[in-house]
Amino acid sequence: MSKHPFSQMPDAAGYFGEYGGQLIPPELKQVMDEIDHAYEEIRQQPEFQQELADLFSDYVGRPSPIFYARRLSEKLGGARIFLKREDLNHTGAHKINHCLGEALLAKYMGKTKVIAETGAGQHGVALATACALVGIPCEIHMGQVDIEKEAPNVTKMKILGCTLVSVTRGTATLKDAVDSAFEEYLKDPHNFIYAIGSVVGPHPFPKMVRDFQSIIGREAREQFLQREGRLPDYVTACVGGGSNAIGMFTAFLEDDDVALVGVEPAGLGLDSGKHAATMTLGKSSALHGMKCYVLEQDDGTTMPVHSIASGLDYPGVGPQHCYLKDIGRVRYESATDEECLNAFMNLSRVEGIIPALESSHAVAWAMRTAPTLDRDQCILVNLSGRGDKDADFVARKLGL
Numbered sequence: 001m002s003k004h005p006f007s008q009m010p011d012a013a014g015y016f017g018e019y020g021g022q023l024i025p026p027e028l029k030q031v032m033d034e035i036d037h038a039y040e041e042i043r044q045q046p047e048f049q050q051e052l053a054d055l056f057s058d059y060v061g062r063p064s065p066i067f068y069a070r071r072l073s074e075k076l077g078g079a080r081i082f083l084k085r086e087d088l089n090h091t092g093a094h095k096i097n098h099c100l101g102e103a104l105l106a107k108y109m110g111k112t113k114v115i116a117e118t119g120a121g122q123h124g125v126a127l128a129t130a131c132a133l134v135g136i137p138c139e140i141h142m143g144q145v146d147i148e149k150e151a152p153n154v155t156k157m158k159i160l161g162c163t164l165v166s167v168t169r170g171t172a173t174l175k176d177a178v179d180s181a182f183e184e185y186l187k188d189p190h191n192f193i194y195a196i197g198s199v200v201g202p203h204p205f206p207k208m209v210r211d212f213q214s215i216i217g218r219e220a221r222e223q224f225l226q227r228e229g230r231l232p233d234y235v236t237a238c239v240g241g242g243s244n245a246i247g248m249f250t251a252f253l254e255d256d257d258v259a260l261v262g263v264e265p266a267g268l269g270l271d272s273g274k275h276a277a278t279m280t281l282g283k284s285s286a287l288h289g290m291k292c293y294v295l296e297q298d299d300g301t302t303m304p305v306h307s308i309a310s311g312l313d314y315p316g317v318g319p320q321h322c323y324l325k326d327i328g329r330v331r332y333e334s335a336t337d338e339e340c341l342n343a344f345m346n347l348s349r350v351e352g353i354i355p356a357l358e359s360s361h362a363v364a365w366a367m368r369t370a371p372t373l374d375r376d377q378c379i380l381v382n383l384s385g386r387g388d389k390d391a392d393f394v395a396r397k398l399g400l
């Protein structure tokens with residue numbers, strides 16, 4: 001059987017086409033290479049695979065189901081909409097998948113502290129959870145703006161026993177938290193490990209996080225085939241850094257008849273200057289140790305980005321997505337804050353499922369697209385997380 005090139009990505013230097021790599025100082029490159037070697041070794045060990053598989057089933061609650069959103073589909077007319085329910089995972093989102101992988105890897109490598117940044121607080125909660133379970137100290141850096149917006153997650157992180165660092169520099173959001181966490185990591189990179197929260201950063205993180213997340217698409221493809229006897233016509237997911245999307249897309253990359261659509265936050269509108277539509281409006285550049293599309297201002301500095309969903313508020317994007325865009329395998333579109341809120345309320349009231357604001361972007365795309373398609377066509381949406389964390393914010397915003 002011939003292997004499709006997609007399964008061999010990235011190359012040994014961490015490149016997906018021209019994107020990715022390790023744009024970091026030599027000392028750090030050495031540490032990243034150590035992590036890569038350890039990962040490649042550990043992932044072959046049956047004990048590691050078994051431990052991860054057991055945690056996925058008994059701790060996370062996998063496989064997450066696929067749900068046919070009948071009432072929403074019938075209300076819209078056109079294609080049938082299905083949801084991959086990552087919102088039902090322990091901790092309420094897809095992020096637990098890679099956090100367990102990273103925490104286990106840290107344990108196998110004998111690291112003494114796991115460090116990370118968080119945007120919406122979902123990565124922080126998932127990582128603090130995984131570290132509590134594995135028994136390893138955990139330090140989370142979070143922008144002050146996000147801390148105020150995401151109070152429930154902040155409280156959870158404290159209860160779970162992690163050290164929380166409030167970041168006030170810059171726009172005090174996700175990008176600044178990344179910078180701050182990275183500085184702490186650089187103090188002792190041999191004993192610490194930086195658990196990146198998405199498929200971004202220097203090699204091997206885009207590869208590792210993708211591998212841990214690819215369980216989503218492997219399950220979804222099989223589940224969909226089993227229940228419908230065919231594959232979906234469209235598979236869609238929201239794109240911040242791109243981990244839930246790549247986790248969903250990976251199993252479908254070789255299915256040429258399945259259209260893959262990543263949905264970015266258009267914020268207040270693509271021409272408002274207040275968005276985080278990196279794939280749509282960014283250009284090839286460098287950020288956080290990788291080559292990728294970046295939203296930049298005219299003077300070459302990183303653009304302050306905006307999205308109603310903290311978890312999508314990032315001016316870069318995973319290198320594999322950049323590659324998949326360039327070769328035309330994945331289409332990247334966007335949804336505004338307003339469309340996102342509308343999708344959030346619709347899914348809540350028509351199906352009784354409160355989605356994360358991040359995931360609502362993918363739901364918004366499906367709601368916009370379904371009426372343009374026939375009834376025998378199917379859209380599979382990755383519902384990356386649940387909206388409990390956003391409920392108060394939305395209620396205030398809409399005056400409920």
Ligand SMILES: *Cc1c(COP(=O)(O)O)cnc(C)c1O
Nearest residue numbers: 122240241242243244311358385
């Ligand atoms: C963090 C988060 C995202 C965005 O991250 P990706 O790496 O793009 O997946 C999306 N959905 C939810 C629920 C999140 O918590």
